[in-house]
Amino acid sequence: MLAPGAVAVLTALALAGCSSGSSSSSSSSSVSTAAAGAPSAGPSSPGQPGGPNQLQDAYQRVIKDVLPSVVQITTPTGLGSGIVYDDKGDIVTNAHVVGSATAFTVTLANSSKPLDATLVAGYPDSDLAVIRLSNPPGGLKPAAFGDSTQVELGQITLAMGSPLGLSSSVTQGIVSATGRTVSEPTTGGSPGATLGNMVQTSAAINPGNSGGALVNLDGRVIGINTLAATEPEASGAAAPGIGFAIPASTVTSIADQLIKDGKVTNSGRAALGITARTYFDQDFRPAGAAVVAVAAGGPAASAGIQPGDVITRIGDTQVTSLNSLTTALASLAPGGKATVGYTRDGRSMTAEVTLGTLETP
Template identity: 80%
Template sequence: MSFGRLVVSGAVALLTALAVAGCSSGSSSSTPVTTAATPAAGSGTAAPGGANQLQADYQRVIADVLPSVVQITTASGLGSGIVYDDKGDIVTNAHVVGTATAFTVTLANSTKPLDATLVAGYPDSDLAVIRLSSPPSGLKPATFGDSGKVQLGQITLAMGSPLGLSSSVTDGIVSATGRTVSEPDTAGSPGAVIGNMVQTSAAINPGNSGGALVNLDSQVIGINTLAATEPETNGAAAPGIGFAIPASTVTSIANQLIKEGKVTNSGRAALGITARTYFDQDFRPAGAVVVAVAGGGPADAAGIQAGDVITKVGDTPVDSLNSLTTALASLAPGDRTTVAYTRDGQNRTAEVTLGTLQTP
């Protein structure tokens, strides 16, 4: 199984759209479409009063949050975003923004297009902030929840503009937390590796990228970013497997982009090395070879040197630079872990206290 960012450019067949990078759609529509089917009961049948209350909860959350979810259009595609503050800042995925610096934004309660410009982006976490050039009165910023309180089985609503259908809503549950997911490569560059993602069964389709994953307390618990695809079926969507960047990451990165215009604290674990994929005598990837070690960094303090080949981090095998990045994405700065490596053909291990990934 692989993962596709749901970005679509131009008029593309739906199955093809699901397999390409990003969550934006080339088509557009001003007709709101809301779809929210009541989840199947676990055991027994819900009483009519309970079903009516659940429906009322859905409708309340949609009324509360949907006005904060916008449609973002660039010259090459379409995606979603979330109103972050009353100054006109909107948070979205970096892959929705792409290389654009100017955008058209349509609010959920309006058909009038608004101009916006790029504040800054941070592709390593696939997040970006854009700003309305002339913010209208009555902007409704979303409320972001505590990612640490997200629990398996919680009901979720995914809001955005799938396939250009603005103000659409789908429902599901939190299927898992703490997922580490690698985005697909783009233009020959490796995609971002994002840790601690929220997995949901709510349908996430092209155009949903940058939209809101919401709980029944009307809180955004994540930004819809990825959907799973199945390589054995030519990249067709794997239904009910979508991923959202957790709210804690969103708010941390967005606050820095707005205040500093860049990210100064990534919140991501690092060894303090520069590395590349190591290939064995049969030209098979067999680890991550250390090219350089930052003086005074975690690897340096643990005695790791340039030329060492890292083969495992904790219990996770490492056979390439990408797998090393994936292993580190599941950890946090300050975590202590064992790093296995080879030096001059000899197997070694080191206990490393991880640092913070430095940003350019």
Template identity: 85%
Template sequence: MNRKKEPTRPLPAGPRPTGPKAFGARLLAPGAVAALTALALAGCSSGSSQSSSSSVAAGASSSSSPTAGGNQLEDAYQRVIADVLPSVVQITTDSGLGSGIVYDNKGDIVTNAHVVGAATTFGVTLANGTKALDATLVASYPESDLAVIRLTSPPSGLRPAVFGDSAKVELGQITLAMGSPLGLSSSVTQGIVSATGRTVSEPQGGGSPGATIGNMVQTSAAINPGNSGGALVNLEGRVIGINTLAATEPETNGAAAPGIGFAIPAATITSIADQLIKDGKVTNSGRAALGITARTYFDQNFRPAGATIVAVAAGGPAASAGLQVGDVITRIGDTPVESLNSLTTALASLTPGTKVTVTYTRDGQSRTADVTLGTLQTP
């Protein structure tokens, strides 16, 4: 494939968002901004402006007498931008625009599924180009909000990005977010890694797949509409994530919450993208599963109070642990389960092979079962 990639390992499961009262998020999908009580994608901008000028908001001081440390940091910013920005592209659809990352020298570009939406053809503008190049869809995997598109006639000199090791992402690392916010191509903002291991549920609608994604990287680098699909980069010039979500404040009718953005980690990106390119589909999701089909359970007051099992896969993790149709799951480990969505969120923070205690009710009695999680099967 001729794509350089560091070895990657899954990030350890970490803290989840503290709930809808703590923050919200919005998915900014093609042609629309969907404000929700959950999260907001930094998705496609509905604007049509396509500035060819570069906009760098790195935030380093440029006073007439900077310190030596300031000079070194500024030099590092500029070196990383020069190395990585040529690998970040602008993607245009009939309904909006977003960003993408050059994945290999064959013309494959990885981006968010919500940037692609229902489109199958695209215009791609390289960082050093002014004319949009034609591209077509390779495959999309909405469950992880990732997709790959391919340039019809890849030009020479493509610059594939180098992806970092997700296990080495740490709090406080400086990050640069690259993409096309509001249609301003080749823009860069800076921040730090402010959390790891976040589990985030995207809102549905407006082109958003509504995916629940685990192990996301939280960053203070500004992420705006149009940034989705762009690169979150460390000062070694490695892509550590794809810019995907921006948090919102429900109390202010979905206004942006400054300094809280989320990126899908490099390990997930490379795993999913490699499968989409090779097979046109995902055969190993890397996501934990119980091997059941479930729906939200409502109590006598019609309030959500768990997840009812409506089908159990033969030989799957739940079946092996003795769970049955009709059981109502109320807790995964220490995490309460109040609905199907909260069950999905709890599982997204875990990895296949993990052994967890599942608390459930059967015939009005609370019970527990130790379940070794399997892998989510894809169609």
């Protein structure tokens, strides 16, 4: 469902979910871009066609190969997209496409016949969910997922899905950046997910594209289309060429757990092992994240952080609220080390923390 999105750089983001949702804006931050180095494909690779006709041929070849794996998902409140994950009828999509629904109608790219599907499980913290066809037809074509570490700036991308209900649509662009951290909007009174390591693309992503495939010219899914930018000064008008996709490595990790266990047991997200709230200074301005509780034996406890401390910095990133703390942690990995700046009884202090893994309910 089209829910509004977060701010990255100077623009607002809109969830590119079901085409019947509403639009608004909120704020978040972006982190630095980090492109992974990958060997270039050889001259005969579809990723490096040698001329205009060869490029067109590569586009058509990839579309023919991958589009049958991209489906349209209809919910009681709108529609979105999904990707066939296996031949058992599992389909991966965004959690915000699923919403609170448990039953869905799915339309395959090569058919007009609606198919029933039910929810397997969702994980809103990473905005991912899996649904399953009740009676999977023969000939289902699971998509091939790529290696997120091989995504490079400038690679050609194709975004596939059902923007504005136009099923089996394809747009093209490039990888504009990697390693982005974005925050989704507050919906229903609950804060949106903060998503790290996102792939930024110039391929057009519109309402209804959420849950669809971002594909490279090797025919591999490198991400799930999730967010599109809007311009807050233009009453939420689209900001062309700024879209974001959840990287394939996150998608496969979370989807595998949802299918196997019905829940996520390893989020892959960094955590301090604390419960916190936004701290307000004497002028009632947000000025940090106040530690309410510390998990015994957790990363923060091991580093000497205590309830009552106010976290003001993670590495070089200033922390002014609980949301900014979450955003800072989303760009880090479990097992890594981070210098945490905090105040205790008015005194500035620092601690070197070995980050843990975000626990899941």
